[in-house]
Structures are given as structure tokens and as C-alpha cells.
Amino acid sequence: MSLPRPAAFAFDLMDTLVPLEPLEWRLREAGVPRVLMRRWWDHLLRDGFALAAAGGPAPFRPVALGALADITGHQVAGAAAAGVVDALAALEPRPDAAGALRAARASGARVAVLDNADAGTVRALLERAGCAGLVDAVVEAGPTGAWKPAAAPYRAAARACGADPAATAVVTAHGWDVHGAKAAGLAAAWSSHLEWRFPAAFTGPDAAAATPAEAVEALLASADPWVSE
Structure with a gap:
């Protein structure tokens, strides 16, 4: 059974679009x-x-x-x-970070960045990377009352994009983030570049690939096409 085509994407930032190693x-x-x-x-x-x-x-x-x-x-x-x-x-983003955001936007979806880091840091990173114009909303988990992987931040990201949780997809490199998104009723695409193997304790993603940009494409490829009303 294929997924509904996402009306919104919520990207994790730290370790997903931005490496921490520096x-x-x-x-x-x-x-x-x-x-x-x-x-x-x-x-x-x-x-x-x-x-x-x-x-x-x-x-x-x-x-x-x-x-x-x-x-x-x-x-x-x-x-x-x-x-x-x-x-x-x-910090500097991954070379394909902007491409991942563009792929999500090109699908017709709205795009949010959802992270446990504070919104000011997230916005500064996006501005510095020249990606701020590719993002419709920045959602900091803390003000929702809990950090990811609690349900509240994921649902807040969907609301920020004007989408239902069921029509929102998280893109992340963290298995715990996938698990939280799925438990909150969202879809999830997992990039394997950080963990390599998906953690066995967690609910698996709807799509997986080696990079965030490829994970977006994999999720879109598995989703239903838009249906004309």
C-alpha cells in the first residue's frame, strides 16, 4: 500500500542536513x-x-x-x-542539503525544519547556508512542551505547514526520530549516512536512502500521485 503524497516535509537539521563533526x-x-x-x-x-x-x-x-x-x-x-x-x-551544511530541500519543494509540498535545537540557531544556519528561502517554517521542539521524539513537536511542524500530520513526512538521519514521527501519525524518510543500519528497537521508515536528498526522492517515489478533484 502506497503512502499519500506529502503536503509537507519536516526536516531534522542537526546530523541530518548539518554534520556536527566540525x-x-x-x-x-x-x-x-x-x-x-x-x-x-x-x-x-x-x-x-x-x-x-x-x-x-x-x-x-x-x-x-x-x-x-x-x-x-x-x-x-x-x-x-x-x-x-x-x-x-x-556549521556548514551537507553538500546536498539545499538539494534535499529543493526536491521537497519541487513536489509541491511546504517545507519546515523541525529540530530540538533552538530556533535562532536553526535560522542562523539556514541563512548562512543560503537555504532560508527554501524553508516555509522553523519549528523548535522545546516550546511545544517536549523534545522530539514526543508527538507534540511533529504535530506542531505539520500545523506550521498547514498540513494534517498524516500528510506530513519527516526526513531524518535518526532512528529515534523516525520512530517518534511514525508514532505521531506522520510518514518518515530515513537517511542512512549517520547510523548506517536502522536501529532494531524502532518502527521502521516509509522510505530509506543513503542521503537526505535521496531519501526525499525515495519517499516521493513510493507515494500516490496527486489526485485531481
């Missing part, structure tokens, strides 16, 4: 091993998920700063930690 050098400049970058990111996601699951606020920046202090034994805190978090807004 942040390793910011940590090295702060005097800690570069390998702690991935540990930091996983730690901040864990903390944000836990705070949201417990029903409390989870503002991105304080969570990110706290996680960085925790995993470095408070070697990176204060201004040094702020510099690492600020560097998120200066």
Missing part, C-alpha cells in the same frame, strides 16, 4: 579531546529527552551548556562552553 575542533581548542563531541551531543539529547518525559521544561541552550560541563568534568564551562554552543550556528 565541533570536534572547537572542543580541542577548549583543551579537551575531540572525541568528546559525540559524547556531549548524546548526553544533551539524553538530558533533554528525560526532562521532557518528566513533564518539565527543556530549553535547549541550558541543557547543552549543562551537558558540556558534565562530560568535561567542568573543564569546559562559562564562556568556553558558550563558545562551543554558539559554534553550532556556524
Whole structure:
């Protein structure tokens, strides 16, 4: 059974359209091993998920700063930690990031970026990459009351695009994000460039490919064509 053709796409940003690996050098400049970058990111996601699951606020920046202090034994805190978090807004997108957004727009769908990172950072990245004009809405998960993979952020992205959740598709490199989108009633396309194999614990995607742009195309290829009324 094929899917309805998406009326909206909601793209994850960090690790999906924007690689985080350059942040390793910011940590090295702060005097800690570069390998702690991935540990930091996983730690901040864990903390944000836990705070949201417990029903409390989870503002991105304080969570990110706290996680960085925790995993470095408070070697990176204060201004040094702020510099690492600020560097998120200066990252470079994947070479095919704009192509993925254009492919979604070319299908006639509206396009949102939905991320657990704060909206200001997301907008700065899109502007810097020259992609802001390809995006109709930026949705920060925190103000919805929970981080992804809770249902509220996905449904907020659909609303921001004026689409029903069932007519909205998430594009992400995270298995947990696919699982959350599916549980919220959205479709999901998974790019394998980050995890390589889809995590067995989660509900699988509706389409998968090696890159975000190819994942968009794969989802569109599996969807029903537009039906004239």
C-alpha cells in the first residue's frame, strides 16, 4: 500500500542536513579531546529527552551548556562552553542539503525544519547556508512542551505547514526520530549516512536512502500521485 503524497516535509537539521563533526575542533581548542563531541551531543539529547518525559521544561541552550560541563568534568564551562554552543550556528551544511530541500519543494509540498535545537540557531544556519528561502517554517521542539521524539513537536511542524500530520513526512538521519514521527501519525524518510543500519528497537521508515536528498526522492517515489478533484 502506497503512502499519500506529502503536503509537507519536516526536516531534522542537526546530523541530518548539518554534520556536527566540525565541533570536534572547537572542543580541542577548549583543551579537551575531540572525541568528546559525540559524547556531549548524546548526553544533551539524553538530558533533554528525560526532562521532557518528566513533564518539565527543556530549553535547549541550558541543557547543552549543562551537558558540556558534565562530560568535561567542568573543564569546559562559562564562556568556553558558550563558545562551543554558539559554534553550532556556524556549521556548514551537507553538500546536498539545499538539494534535499529543493526536491521537497519541487513536489509541491511546504517545507519546515523541525529540530530540538533552538530556533535562532536553526535560522542562523539556514541563512548562512543560503537555504532560508527554501524553508516555509522553523519549528523548535522545546516550546511545544517536549523534545522530539514526543508527538507534540511533529504535530506542531505539520500545523506550521498547514498540513494534517498524516500528510506530513519527516526526513531524518535518526532512528529515534523516525520512530517518534511514525508514532505521531506522520510518514518518515530515513537517511542512512549517520547510523548506517536502522536501529532494531524502532518502527521502521516509509522510505530509506543513503542521503537526505535521496531519501526525499525515495519517499516521493513510493507515494500516490496527486489526485485531481
